[in-house]
Amino acid sequence: MGIVFNEKSGEFHLYNHNISYLMKILQNGQMGQLYFGKRVPLKEDYGYLLESRYRPASAYVFDDDYSFSLEHLKQEYPAYGTTDFRMPALEILQPNGSRITDFKYVSHKIYGGKPALQGLPATYTEEDKEADTLELLLRDDLLHMEVTLLYTIFTDENAIARSVRFENKGSEACQLTRAMSFSLDLPDDDYEWIQLSGAWGRERHVKTRTLQQGIQSVNSTRGASGHFHNPFVMLKRPTADEFQGEVMGLSLVYSGNFLAQAEVDTFKVTRLMIGINPFGFSWCLEPGETFQTPEAVIVYSAGGMNGMSQTFHRLYRTRLARGCWRDRERPVLINNWEATYFDFTEKRLIEIAKNAKEDGVELFVLDDGWFGSRCGETSGLGDWWPNPERLPEGIRGLSETIEAMGMKFGLWFELEMVNRDSELFRSHPDWIIHTPDRHASHGRKQYVLDFSRDEVVDYIYELVAKLLREAKISYIKWDMNRYITECFSEGYCAEQQGEIFHRYILGVYRLYDRLNREFPEILFESCASGGGRFDPGLLYYAPQCWTSDDSDGVERQKIQYGTSYVYPISSMGAHVSITPNHQLNRITPLKTRGDVAAFGAFGYELDLARLTAEERELVKEQIRFVKKYRKLIHTGTFYRLLSPFEGNFTAWMVVSEDKKQALIAYFKLLNDVNREYRRLQLQGLEESFLYHMTENHAEKGSFYGSELMHIGMITTDASAGEVPRNEEPCCDFWSKIVVLEAENK
Numbered sequence: 094m095g096i097v098f099n100e101k102s103g104e105f106h107l108y109n110h111n112i113s114y115l116m117k118i119l120q121n122g123q124m125g126q127l128y129f130g131k132r133v134p135l136k137e138d139y140g141y142l143l144e145s146r147y148r149p150a151s152a153y154v155f156d157d158d159y160s161f162s163l164e165h166l167k168q169e170y171p172a173y174g175t176t177d178f179r180m181p182a183l184e185i186l187q188p189n190g191s192r193i194t195d196f197k198y199v200s201h202k203i204y205g206g207k208p209a210l211q212g213l214p215a216t217y218t219e220e221d222k223e224a225d226t227l228e229l230l231l232r233d234d235l236l237h238m239e240v241t242l243l244y245t246i247f248t249d250e251n252a253i254a255r256s257v258r259f260e261n262k263g264s265e266a267c268q269l270t271r272a273m274s275f276s277l278d279l280p281d282d283d284y285e286w287i288q289l290s291g292a293w294g295r296e297r298h299v300k301t302r303t304l305q306q307g308i309q310s311v312n313s314t315r316g317a318s319g320h321f322h323n324p325f326v327m328l329k330r331p332t333a334d335e336f337q338g339e340v341m342g343l344s345l346v347y348s349g350n351f352l353a354q355a356e357v358d359t360f361k362v363t364r365l366m367i368g369i370n371p372f373g374f375s376w377c378l379e380p381g382e383t384f385q386t387p388e389a390v391i392v393y394s395a396g397g398m399n400g401m402s403q404t405f406h407r408l409y410r411t412r413l414a415r416g417c418w419r420d421r422e423r424p425v426l427i428n429n430w431e432a433t434y435f436d437f438t439e440k441r442l443i444e445i446a447k448n449a450k451e452d453g454v455e456l457f458v459l460d461d462g463w464f465g466s467r468c469g470e471t472s473g474l475g476d477w478w479p480n481p482e483r484l485p486e487g488i489r490g491l492s493e494t495i496e497a498m499g500m501k502f503g504l505w506f507e508l509e510m511v512n513r514d515s516e517l518f519r520s521h522p523d524w525i526i527h528t529p530d531r532h533a534s535h536g537r538k539q540y541v542l543d544f545s546r547d548e549v550v551d552y553i554y555e556l557v558a559k560l561l562r563e564a565k566i567s568y569i570k571w572d573m574n575r576y577i578t579e580c581f582s583e584g585y586c587a588e589q590q591g592e593i594f595h596r597y598i599l600g601v602y603r604l605y606d607r608l609n610r611e612f613p614e615i616l617f618e619s620c621a622s623g624g625g626r627f628d629p630g631l632l633y634y635a636p637q638c639w640t641s642d643d644s645d646g647v648e649r650q651k652i653q654y655g656t657s658y659v660y661p662i663s664s665m666g667a668h669v670s671i672t673p674n675h676q677l678n679r680i681t682p683l684k685t686r687g688d689v690a691a692f693g694a695f696g697y698e699l700d701l702a703r704l705t706a707e708e709r710e711l712v713k714e715q716i717r718f719v720k721k722y723r724k725l726i727h728t729g730t731f732y733r734l735l736s737p738f739e740g741n742f743t744a745w746m747v748v749s750e751d752k753k754q755a756l757i758a759y760f761k762l763l764n765d766v767n768r769e770y771r772r773l774q775l776q777g778l779e780e781s782f783l784y785h786m787t788e789n790h791a792e793k794g795s796f797y798g799s800e801l802m803h804i805g806m807i808t809t810d811a812s813a814g815e816v817p818r819n820e821e822p823c824c825d826f827w828s829k830i831v832v833l834e835a836e837n838k
């Protein structure tokens with residue numbers, strides 16, 4: 094396992110058991126890309142993979158050579174305009190107005206482990222043997238600018254993390270106008286492109302298209318990763334599916350404006366890249382300064398899309414998420430938002446908590462409306478002290494009451510925002526992001542605080558930290574409910590205005606980091622009007638994220654299914670809410686709502702007192718079940734089996750590491766009648782283990798792993814044939830969870 098440099102051929106080979114990544118110093122000193130994919134042998138020379146021939150209408154670098162053209166050579170970190178005409182990975186505006194650069198290999202360093210990235214979230218190692226890192230130093234001698242390409246290959250994961258550091262060693266300032274984190278030229282275009290896109294209430298739906306000549310991309314220009322596209326893209330061979338075939342997933346550890354793009358050229362070479370969105374971006378790099386890009390992670394799977402997701406799940410759950418909550422079982426919570434919205438009293442909150450405690454809930458979360466003058470959307474944001482009319486005992490008193498009941502207490506914040514009608518805005522009207530002399534647009538009657546300025550972040554930190562020091566707060570839901578418009582900061586000069594989106598996100602990270610450090614025991618859940626900032630960047634600070642405001646059990650199947658392409662099950666906040674559902678008025682059975690939410694960080698978002706006695710019994714049973722199996726659900730290997738985007742059924746399962754336990758969740762959208770007999774082929778079991786179906790399910794019986802995987806588990810339900818009187822009837826929006834326990838081996 095490791096990284097090898099072959100001096101004679103000028104080639105680098107990064108490898109572990111399963112994957113190889115090959116690069117070469119090109120004839121002109123720039124870095125060329127040779128191969129990324131399934132492991133190939135260590136060999137002195139893979140130079141035959143460089144293909145560049147004379148082609149009419151191309152341009153060539155060397156006077157006496159009609160073959161060396163960057164338009165045809167695959168590259169590591171391409172620039173525009175020196176014979177390559179495709180979209181580049183970097184662009185630097187220089188004092189004389191030129192944007193032409195020439196970064197040549199200078200030296201490299203190879204070492205065990207992985208460096209942290211200053212001010213940015215990133216994957217990490219706990220021991221040096223977990224990964225190897227290569228730093229490739231390139232220099233443009235005319236500009237005196239250095240670029241360091243960082244590559245980390247993980248020993249036991251089929252993943253490579255990349256990022257780039259710029260350093261201005263010259264005597265004049267330059268403007269970075271494009272600084273992508275990752276670029277890879279693939280030799281062909283025989284791929285399907287899969288993106289996770291949607292909107293508020295239907296985040297991360299799976300969208301597929303065939304790669305075509307030209308540019309295809311997803312991006313954000315909103316100041317956050319956004320509801321609309323996730324900073325992730327997958328390329329899969331058309332014949333690959335969930336269980337087999339070649340798949341690559343590319344994910345950006347970043348929460349701001351991003352671009353993920355594939356450009357297929359006329360010779361079917363696919364240039365895949367991801368990084369900060371160059372639209373509207375520039376960064377003034379003064380002499381002696383450095384700029385670090387966010388990190389990109391590419392995962393290779395020869396075992397289909399599930400294989401790719403399982404690598405992301407392990408890596409992001411154990412080597413991106415941090416802190417004591419990374420490995421702890423997550424508390425079953427109740428959140429008052431959908432139970433009360435802004436209309437609550439302390440008494441009502443305590444009643445909600447008491448009922449929840451009776452049923453086994455462990456954490457009570459007080460959502461929006463507890464602070465300043467906040468009794469609705471229009472006022473109070475920014476004034477992070479309790480409203481004495483609503484909470485006579487303050488947050489401290491309420492948190493102590495909840496703790497005395499034997500529950501933990503959690504609190505909602507929206508730290509990046511301010512209402513005009515607030516003490517904060519009245520004292521610091523210039524602290525919002527806005528363009529001088531222009532109209533400032535609102536979103537939900539609120540404005541974005543200028544987190545690119547340290548003094549704003551510091552003020553908010555002190556305010557929140559004071560409260561956290563006084564009260565017993567075990568959990569924070571950090572919300573963010575609008576995007577950035579009229580982007581401009583009064584804290585920076587004209588040349589630096591292109592930096593504000595990025596500086597804003599650095600400010601968010603800085604605040605998270607300070608709170609993580611001073612309050613390491615607090616569990617953070619990020620949120621942005623549901624899942625509008627569900628990205629790897631925030632997972633570094635908050636190991637769980639509110640997946641969507643749409644908590645209907647049917648809609649959530651699609652949302653959680655799509656989210657599972659990249660993000661671990663432990664990261665998906667998933668709650669059971671009331672029916673008719675508040676987002677789409679659907680009446681989905683309580684059982685189904687619970688069965689879907691069980692595959693996430695589980696909780697309730699309703700007043701349990703409004704349920705019938707029978708429903709309360711089911712709630713108790715759901716909580717018992719989740720407590721018993723949450724460790725398995727959060728740390729087991731997750732498999733998607735049937736896609737809600739493709740038919741009437743959704744199915745997924747988790748298997749424990751030792752393969753002795755498994756849970757299979759099976760959902761039916763609409764009931765049907767007199768239908769076929771059905772079987773579901775399971776995954777990841779041990780062929781020779783005898784599994785017993787346990788728990789209180791209609792199915793009983795024992796089956797070998799091989800039977801369940803090759804023949805399949807019988808999923809025929811009452812809809813096959815006339816409904817027998819003694820069989821559990823099926824209905825619309827129906828669900829089942831089957832538990833498998835292997836006989837003691």
Ligand code: DGJ
Nearest residue numbers: 430460461572622623642
């Ligand atoms: C949006 C969140 O997604 C909701 O869960 C809730 O916290 C509201 N904001 C409160 O304003």
